[in-house]
Amino acid sequence: MPNVVASLYHDLTSETTNPPAWALDGRNWISFFMLILVPLCFLRHLNSLRHTSYIALFSVAYLVVIVIWCYHWPLEGMTKPGEVRLIHFTPDFVSTFPVQVFAFTCAQNLFPIYNELKRNSQKRMNIVIVGSIGTAAMTYEVIAIFGYLTFGSKVGPNIIAMYPSTSLFVAVGQLAIVVLVLFSYPLQVHPCRNCLDKVFHPGHVAVPPSKSKVVDEVARVGAVEEEEDDTSSRSSGSGSEETEEIVPEPEGDEHGHHGEMSAVKHFLLTAGIIVAGFTVAYLVDDLQMVLSFVGATGSTTISFILPGLFYWKLTRDDFTRKSLNLSAFFLMIYGICVCVFCLSFNIYQIIQYKGTAHLEEAL
Template sequence: MVQTYGATPAAVEERGPDLQPSQSGESDALLGADASARRPKRDGHATLSSSVGNLANTIIGSGMLTFPLAMASAGIIPGIITCIFSGSVAAFGLYLLTLCATKAPHRRASFFAIAELTFPRAAVFFDAAIAIKCFGVSISYLIIVKSLMPNVIAALYHDLSLGDPPAWAQSGRVWITILMGVLFPLSFMRKIDTYLVVVVIGTQAPGEIRLIHFTPNFVSTFPVQVFAYTCAQNIFPIFNEVSSNTQARMNIVIGTSIGSAALIYEIIAIFGYLTFGSKVGANIIAMYPSTSLFIAIGQFAIAILVMFSYPLQVHPCRNCLDKVFHIGHVEVEDEHGGSPDMSPLKHILLTVTIVVCGFAIAFFVDDLQMVLSFVGSTGSTTISFILPGLFYWKLSHSDPTANKSLSKAALALAVYGMCVFVFCLSFNIYQVVRPSSSVQH
């Protein structure tokens, strides 16, 4: 789900004299230009299908669990429309980023490289947005484990006729506390969409269903859809690696990935909502009966999945925070996307801070939807809408050959992202401060 999103050392070498750090000096810039000219251009080797799969897997994740609740906050028809709308706007943001990528050095596109061409200081905002997103996703993983493991244990005891499980095993807080003491690998493949689709289609117990039913919670659940389509951090690596990265082929990658994700989201949202109606919760899979062995096995698999994925969020969050703290000067990133001079002490302090803060929030917060809503209205909105719009607008508004209508649309996307950021974030904060004032659907 998380890829290297900063400039690699090779990317910095190939930026040429116009993009070299000012403190490098004119001679260094000329040497960099000569080296870049001598270096042969490399080709991408990724296939179109693997690129689609990579981007689609980045999109489809924990956000899908909350789509039925998002549909319940507006009704079936508005829910279907907003799901398609969110996917379309996200696809437009990705399209703008691929256009920006053509302005970067050959197959060295990154948010860092584009920021150097447009708003050099904007790189820190991207890093902050990625840090927020990864931190929020890590919290959502803990909340998922917290909600699923008690169900799994209850199903196991029921299936084996062991009576009631001990009280400690029915506490989600105990399970995430145990989780924090386990060492997980740095990478793990994640794919939960197929199982979830089977569950929501195969289990039916209709509640109150409405075609159109807007509630105040719609404002809070809408950013979840923004979060669910967020994959901008992966579009540049795909652009760099896909063979023949023409705009037409990149459009196929974007359209197929977003389209397949939208189809899965619509199925989960509709059938999940039809199952529980107005009583649907923030984590759809946690609502299914724990007495079913099939569902319990799936819940356990998802819990294991997100547990092993947790370090994948801490790793880029730590690297981004390190770069945020280095605002004001340009650094060459190492091969892992971090700063090469991060001291062991800083590494430990940042990691402990991220893990402890995330654990504390997940320990006391049960609302998965609220966590994803905060992430969607801040980090995801910045990555998917604000930065793509501003980047393309900056690159095109002074270019006489650029499409002016597209430039205006890019600026409109950035403004739209800012509105979502301010309005939805404000509403989420209001819900936290005044929970009793929130009208439930």
């Protein structure tokens, strides 16, 4: 936001003075955007965030246009391209690999999406998965290839920051990144809140409000039908024969619970997530390091370790799926290796960075 403000301030005004000091402090903008984020984070359904998601997708499309345009028609003041190599491994690859894993981590929203589909079949869910992962992969590839071909070995970790912010065309793109990150945050609060609910109350199954009424109605109709069947069977039997009455079990999970999360719990969990997220955003400057740690731990667990573990345990006695079962086991082992190796490398980088900083300070 400070770069966006500085660029728009000089492009849209005739003044030669600098923008106000408060507008050049990123933490002020973080505090301001919380006013927009808080109401969105308290929404109960992913469907309620569809309009903000449309805006975020438009922002992604605009970024793709910038990268392709600047490759074919470079802007004035752009960095001269460095050497372009087909394959080149460096130690930085280890720290950036978890970021790539994090980029495809969207499994945490699968169940809410499935519950909110009007016709939630496996076929439709496959279309959602292939469409979302495929679109993301295509977007990443286009930006990565054209961005690297534009700057070569001089490319930075944030591709949009490589373009001169004096251009209004690029400044709007930087604003698009702000919008993209802003509207992505509520999409992560939703599964985080549900997971915390399961941690604190593992026996409770929260049914979406749109489905809870249907569940209650199905339970009521089922109880009435079983009662009618029981009545008819007793009337058709002999008078002297006693028939044991069958009491229908209540619908719901194995603990007999169903229904949506209470308002108090919903408020407390959401408020806790927002406060924790705001604190991290306000205090941490190096976003790449944060993503490296998140990718090495949470993303590898969600994407590799848990899917492999679950499938392996569920099908290990099914000899017809032996090859898939073995593949799932190796996926779990691969995820554990990635988690341990990348996490250790990130810790090593922090220790090395602090050691270098102390040495420079001493000199």
